[in-house]
Amino acid sequence: MRSIEHIYINGKFVVPHGEDRLDLINPATEERIGDVRLGNENDVRAAVAAAKRALPALAGSTKAERIDMLHSLRDAIAANPDELIQTMTEEYGAPSYFTAFSVQNTASVFDVMAETVAEYEFDRVVGKSAVRMLPRGVLAAITPWNSNFGFIATKLAHAIGSGSPLVIKPAEQSALQTEVLAKRLYQAGLPAGVLNIVNGTGPVVGAALTSDPDVATISFTGSTQAAKIIQRAAIDGMKRVILELGGKAPTIIMPDAELDKAIPVALMSGFANSGQACVAGTRILAPRSRMAEISERLKVEAEKLKVGAPRDAEVRIGPMASRAQWERIQMYIRLGIEEGATLLTGGTGRPAGLDRGWFARPTIFVDVHSNMRIAREEIFGPVLCLIAYDDEDEAVEIANNSEYGLQAYVLGADQKRAVQIAERLLVGRVVVNGAPHDPRAPFGGFKQSGIGREIGAFGLDGLLEPRAILTA
């Protein structure tokens, strides 16, 4: 049992003005493992004021100074990954393969940003004018619970890289993770006010941040629904919003795909992070001529995936992060049945042998039409739809027939052909044939998946504005 009593403002851990508390729950056991004292509007005001005071010095920092800060942050994270992994396991419940990746990625985003800063042209000559890329001002970030460390690190790396002091409101249900991470970030010795962390709910702390007149840019990762509230709140202050939102990624299995390779990739893309991933490949598109074979292989392989407690190294799918998420998944599985889709595997309730914890059954629906809600809406759990297509044009049409446009996957023996299909998809990223994670590729979506991009030079562009000096 741990009580989180502090937030981080102006280089110090301080007691928030807010007095509300939220229980923190281990999703694999449903046990209460702690609680957090939440901040309020006064804490946001103090945090933004601290960030504003830090702006001139950070905005004026050199590339070398920013790179030093980024390296110190990386080192502070990389020093003892186990503590971070343990806390993520306990409070979020992700399987060990994912926690290990996530913590390693949390350190490496600072490295990637250091490389970006080294290469980025902050000073340019455009026409006859001297152009300098300046930070827009204080950056506010709001992040979700499905990869708490990674999202905080990514927002902070962009803040430092661009010279914008940061006030961040992480997901309130991830407060134990935020606390262990904050203690590490503190060790990096950033100047006071450059990083401020305020725990709190969306409607209180999130709303205060998004309407604060001294915030210039908002970087949000989370639901499309919350993003719309945030974007409306940003209008009066003329804030720029960078939004990384939901997805309904298609996985196109090409007619020539080798199923020994394609099926495991399709399943791991779909069930990545226990299905709680904006990039999850939740619509599997298969050629009608091979439907019988593909559905049989998906069923057999999906039923081999172990669901269970996150510390078990064999486990591929952990619990849903919360009761609310588990209930949402159940609602969508019932909905799919009502809409007339057929369960290939899975269904409602918990998997056999698991009677506690927010475990859902890995579920695949067949006989799915693109107009069903289960094929259109982001479910955010281990629930996949298998959809038939007749030819490649139809595969592309179904893939693009989505309100979302974050990510897609293409699997085929002929790599050139697969890339040609990838080029027809309106999404921020297409992963061809299970390509490994590229930490430098831009990230973000089209349509309801968001606005703007993170990572690398594209990520910095969103936080900067050019100032041109014209001389006679």
Ligand code: NAI
């Ligand atoms: P959410 O979008 O409500 O929460 C994400 C963050 O936004 C949290 O820090 C939350 O406190 C904050 N927030 C919520 N309302 C806000 C407001 N009015 N103003 C400012 N900040 C606000 O996501 P939630 O409710 O936890 O999950 C619901 C669904 O959203 C999921 O099932 C999934 O479909 C989607 N989602 C997508 C994510 C992604 O990675 N793109 C991450 C989390 C959720």
Ligand code: MG
């Ligand atoms: Mg919400």
